[in-house]
Amino acid sequence: MRDSTARAVVVRLPAGEDTAALVLRARTGDRAAEGLLYRRHAPEMLAMVSRLVRSTTAAEDVVQDGFMTAFGRLGQLKAPEQFRGWLLSIVVSLVRKRLRRQRILQWVGLETLDDVPWSAAARAGSSVEARGELAVLDAVLKRLPTEHSLAWSLRYVEGERLEDVASAMGKSLSTTKRYIAAAEKKVRAHVALEDG
Amino acid sequence: MNRLPRPVKGALAERTWDAEVTRGWARLQIKRRVRGPRVLPVFVAASAFLLAAVVWAATRPADSAPGDGLMVSAPPAHAASCMPEPVRPELPATSVATVSYVSPSPAAQPQAVHARTALAPTRRQLPPAPACVTGPAEPDVVGELMESVDEAWKAKDAPRMEALLLDIARHHEDDPRCAQALFVLGRLQLEYRHDAAAAAKSFHRALELDPPAELVGPLWQAYELAHGGEHQ
Numbered sequence: 001m002r003d004s005t006a007r008a009v010v011v012r013l014p015a016g017e018d019t020a021a022l023v024l025r026a027r028t029g030d031r032a033a034e035g036l037l038y039r040r041h042a043p044e045m046l047a048m049v050s051r052l053v054r055s056t057t058a059a060e061d062v063v064q065d066g067f068m069t070a071f072g073r074l075g076q077l078k079a080p081e082q083f084r085g086w087l088l089s090i091v092v093s094l095v096r097k098r099l100r101r102q103r104i105l106q107w108v109g110l111e112t113l114d115d116v117p118w119s120a121a122a123r124a125g126s127s128v129e130a131r132g133e134l135a136v137l138d139a140v141l142k143r144l145p146t147e148h149s150l151a152w153s154l155r156y157v158e159g160e161r162l163e164d165v166a167s168a169m170g171k172s173l174s175t176t177k178r179y180i181a182a183a184e185k186k187v188r189a190h191v192a193l194e195d196g
Numbered sequence: 197m198n199r200l201p202r203p204v205k206g207a208l209a210e211r212t213w214d215a216e217v218t219r220g221w222a223r224l225q226i227k228r229r230v231r232g233p234r235v236l237p238v239f240v241a242a243s244a245f246l247l248a249a250v251v252w253a254a255t256r257p258a259d260s261a262p263g264d265g266l267m268v269s270a271p272p273a274h275a276a277s278c279m280p281e282p283v284r285p286e287l288p289a290t291s292v293a294t295v296s297y298v299s300p301s302p303a304a305q306p307q308a309v310h311a312r313t314a315l316a317p318t319r320r321q322l323p324p325a326p327a328c329v330t331g332p333a334e335p336d337v338v339g340e341l342m343e344s345v346d347e348a349w350k351a352k353d354a355p356r357m358e359a360l361l362l363d364i365a366r367h368h369e370d371d372p373r374c375a376q377a378l379f380v381l382g383r384l385q386l387e388y389r390h391d392a393a394a395a396a397k398s399f400h401r402a403l404e405l406d407p408p409a410e411l412v413g414p415l416w417q418a419y420e421l422a423h424g425g426e427h428q
Contacts, residue, residue, distance in 0.1 A: 157203055
């Protein structure tokens with residue numbers, strides 16, 4: 001028995017399966033397809049949300065709720081191949097709510113304890129100056145209005161395309177541009193950034 | 197001058213999210229079950245009932261009639277000196293009979309306290325609770341089957357192992373050890389019989405049965421392996 005285990009052929013992972021096909025399967029109630037969709041997109045969403053809300057535990061909560069909502073409304077998704085963008089819009093909406101709640105809590109003096117500042121999350125080997133710039137950027141973004149901060153972060157922290165930011169935020173392209181420009185002006189005044 | 201890159205995430209450390217992803221899937225299942233269409237109305241109804249009960253208990257008059265089953269204890273003796281003389285109602289003649297079967301208060305107490313205590317209901321003695329009758333302990337069928345699986349494993353009898361595990365999977369889904377049995381069954385099917393489709397089904401069923409936390413990771417890994425083999 002143990003010998004057969006040792007000789008077992010390791011088969012390939014189902015990485016090549018199309019997202020749209022998985023969405024169609026998940027719509028019919030296929031839990032396995034849902035699981036694969038979750039495992040495919042959850043790491044990226046967790047990384048993104050943890051940077052946006054500066055908390056790992058909050059990010060886990062938001063991403064779980066996001067997937068739960070997405071799986072519940074899968075029938076409303078018109079283009080299955082756009083699952084990632086659609087999921088992003090759900091998650092961003094939850095992040096916005098979370099950030100607003102965090103601001104209210106901070107305003108009444110109940111700041112969340114598990115806040116992870118960017119300066120502490122800097123890449124290993126980063127210079128002191130880079131860490132300092134990250135700390136300043138973190139502070140500036142926290143002072144901006146939630147919409148401006150979120151739009152700028154999606155565009156210049158996460159590197160999302162402008163159209164995707166607008167779609168994720170549920171705003172028009174021109175409104176999104178306006179938010180980003182307003183945030184960029186404030187950020188530029190305090191932080192040294194590469195040209196966009 | 198040190199400029200931050202765009203996108204800024206390039207300046208931030210990357211990490212793996214394997215543990216969070218695995219934990220998240222299990223929690224997602226629990227959240228779905230709790231907030232599911234069948235559970236939510238029950239939860240709302242239970243909350244409303246509880247709230248109504250709390251409101252009723254809070255607004256209920258404190259000095260209920262003796263017959264309502266709730267006991268109102270008499271105030272302590274030392275309180276009598278600081279309490280005002282209560283206004284005694286004109287009791288009808290039948291009330292005299294009522295006073296006769298309640299416990300008399302000590303003669304040393306003031307008159308007001310005596311009357312108050314006399315009107316308080318006596319604490320009824322409950323009959324002793326009957327001894328708990330327990331029947332013969334139910335046999336641990338799954339435990340015995342698992343022991344047989346272990347024996348079959350030692351005897352390298354894979355078909356018997358499979359038959360026993362299938363028995364657990366088919367007839368004892370409610371048992372918490374069923375997920376573990378399905379995991380072993382899936383591995384047998386994958387590695388011994390090379391039947392990836394059957395193995396994927398077993399792993400999938402095990403994942404649906406709320407496996408223990410330490411089994412979730414290996415189950416997912418095994419499921420993905422089997423699932424890949426199924427599509428080959």
